[in-house]
Amino acid sequence: MTGENFAVTGQLLGTVVAVQANFYRVQMDQEVGEQRSRGAEEKLDLNAFLPHCPTAASPPLLLCTRRTRLKKIGQQVMVGDRVVVEEPDWAGGRGAIAYVLPRQSELDRPAIANVNQILLVFAVADPPLEPYQLSRFLIKAESTGLDVLLCLNKSDLISQQEQQQVSDRLLGWGYEPIFISVKDGINTDQAGRYLNNKITVIAGPSGVGKSSLINTLIESAKLRVGEVSGKLARGRHTTRHIELFELPSGGLLADTPGFNQPDIDCIPEELIHYFPEARKRLAVASCRFSDCLHRDEPECAVRGDWERYEHYLEFLDAAIAHQTQLHQQADPESTMKLKSKSKGKGQSQYEPKLESKKYRRISRKTQLQDLQELYRDEE
Numbered sequence: 504m505t506g507e508n509f510a511v512t513g514q515l516l517g518t519v520v521a522v523q524a525n526f527y528r529v530q531m532d533q534e535v536g537e538q539r540s541r542g543a544e545e546k547l548d549l550n551a552f553l554p555h556c557p558t559a560a561s562p563p564l565l566l567c568t569r570r571t572r573l574k575k576i577g578q579q580v581m582v583g584d585r586v587v588v589e590e591p592d593w594a595g596g597r598g599a600i601a602y603v604l605p606r607q608s609e610l611d612r613p614a615i616a617n618v619n620q621i622l623l624v625f626a627v628a629d630p631p632l633e634p635y636q637l638s639r640f641l642i643k644a645e646s647t648g649l650d651v652l653l654c655l656n657k658s659d660l661i662s663q664q665e666q667q668q669v670s671d672r673l674l675g676w677g678y679e680p681i682f683i684s685v686k687d688g689i690n691t692d693q694a695g696r697y698l699n700n701k702i703t704v705i706a707g708p709s710g711v712g713k714s715s716l717i718n719t720l721i722e723s724a725k726l727r728v729g730e731v732s733g734k735l736a737r738g739r740h741t742t743r744h745i746e747l748f749e750l751p752s753g754g755l756l757a758d759t760p761g762f763n764q765p766d767i768d769c770i771p772e773e774l775i776h777y778f779p780e781a782r783k784r785l786a787v788a789s790c791r792f793s794d795c796l797h798r799d800e801p802e803c804a805v806r807g808d809w810e811r812y813e814h815y816l817e818f819l820d821a822a823i824a825h826q827t828q829l830h831q832q833a834d835p836e837s838t839m840k841l842k843s844k845s846k847g848k849g850q851s852q853y854e855p856k857l858e859s860k861k862y863r864r865i866s867r868k869t870q871l872q873d874l875q876e877l878y879r880d881e882e
């Protein structure tokens with residue numbers, strides 16, 4: 504099923520903003536609101552995959568069920584999905600999801616479709632900016648393949664000079680952070696503009712000011728959310744309750760429960776691509792071996808004098824350890840084979856191709872199981 508199939512007159516499009524039991528809360532597109540208020544049967548802009556700007560007269564929010572046909576074909580509906588709604592009951596606020604449009608991206612944890620970017624929030628002080636922790640979060644964010652936006656909050660606590668030092672250092676990592684202060688209202692508008700008409704997931708350690716930033720960004724949404732669920736309740740969300748909050752300027756924002764040390768569980772040979780400064784090196788030169796892990800291999804284009812190389816080595820160990828563990832859980836025999844095969848090549852020898860295939864298979868399977876579990880629980 505392709506997007507073109509929906510380019511017909513009269514389809515009602517919306518975005519799933521929350522899943523509750525076997526109901527889906529669907530924020531209808533702006534055009535739907537306008538069309539409804541005009542009472543006209545006009546052609547809708549069906550090319551628009553992104554959420555639209557709410558105006559004073561916000562488009563309706565419908566509580567929808569999923570058509571039996573979707574259940575039969577095993578089509579799951581995720582938060583973030585663009586959907587076609589049929590049989591709207593505007594007065595009762597109800598509808599039925601008839602189709603799910605093709606997804607542009609699919610995040611695993613939190614399970615959200617069509618996310619455009621990750622907004623990583625850290626503080627420059629209180630809690631102090633810890634490079635290793637920041638690096639870990641950045642790697643995790645980069646591993647989603649989505650755009651990564653870095654906001655450094657509490658800039659009111661440091662001097663211009665200190666800010667410049669942090670800025671220079673992070674530029675060496677390949678990032679241009681936005682320095683903000685929610686407390687003093689510095690650059691929060693600018694940060695907000697990056698979220699326009701996009702689906703953004705916000706992440707970062709505890710105490711850096713995520714709640715404060717969210718509250719600043721979504722004053723109006725907070726009120727509306729208040730009517731539905733009682734309160735914004737950030738931090739209490741589990742992966743089982745994911746919600747997208749509408750930004751006044753358009754766009755949707757999802758909050759993730761705080762976690763302090765995200766696991767490095769990526770495929771070892773892909774890890775290097777999550778470092779922008781290493782990506783830059785690999786764009787202009789190649790390692791001698793295509794399966795180079797950039798440790799002690801000869802003629803490596805990556806190894807060298809860059810600040811986060813130490814982080815890379817440490818995360819690589821973590822990624823390999825994670826994969827070995829996965830391997831053992833899934834298939835103890837093949838791990839044995841792998842081990843004996845590696846003998847004689849040196850104890851740190853590692854077989855990337857075999858492992859990564861295996862990993863991908865397991866990963867997709869667990870992903871599916873997670874989802875199935877989620878829906879079983881909810882139905």
Ligand SMILES: Nc1nc2c(ncn2[C@@H]2O[C@H](COP(=O)(O)OP(=O)(O)OP(=O)(O)O)[C@@H](O)[C@H]2O)c(=O)[nH]1
Nearest residue numbers: 657684685686708709710711712713714715738761
């Ligand atoms: N100095 C200063 N303090 C801030 C700023 N923004 C937030 N804070 C304070 O930092 C503390 C933590 O803010 P929160 O918004 O709760 O942080 P959080 O990231 O949501 O924390 P968790 O809910 O634990 O994930 C609060 O006491 C805020 O008042 C800022 O720009 N400057």
Ligand SMILES: [Zn+2]
Nearest residue numbers: 790795797803
């Ligand atoms: Zn290399």
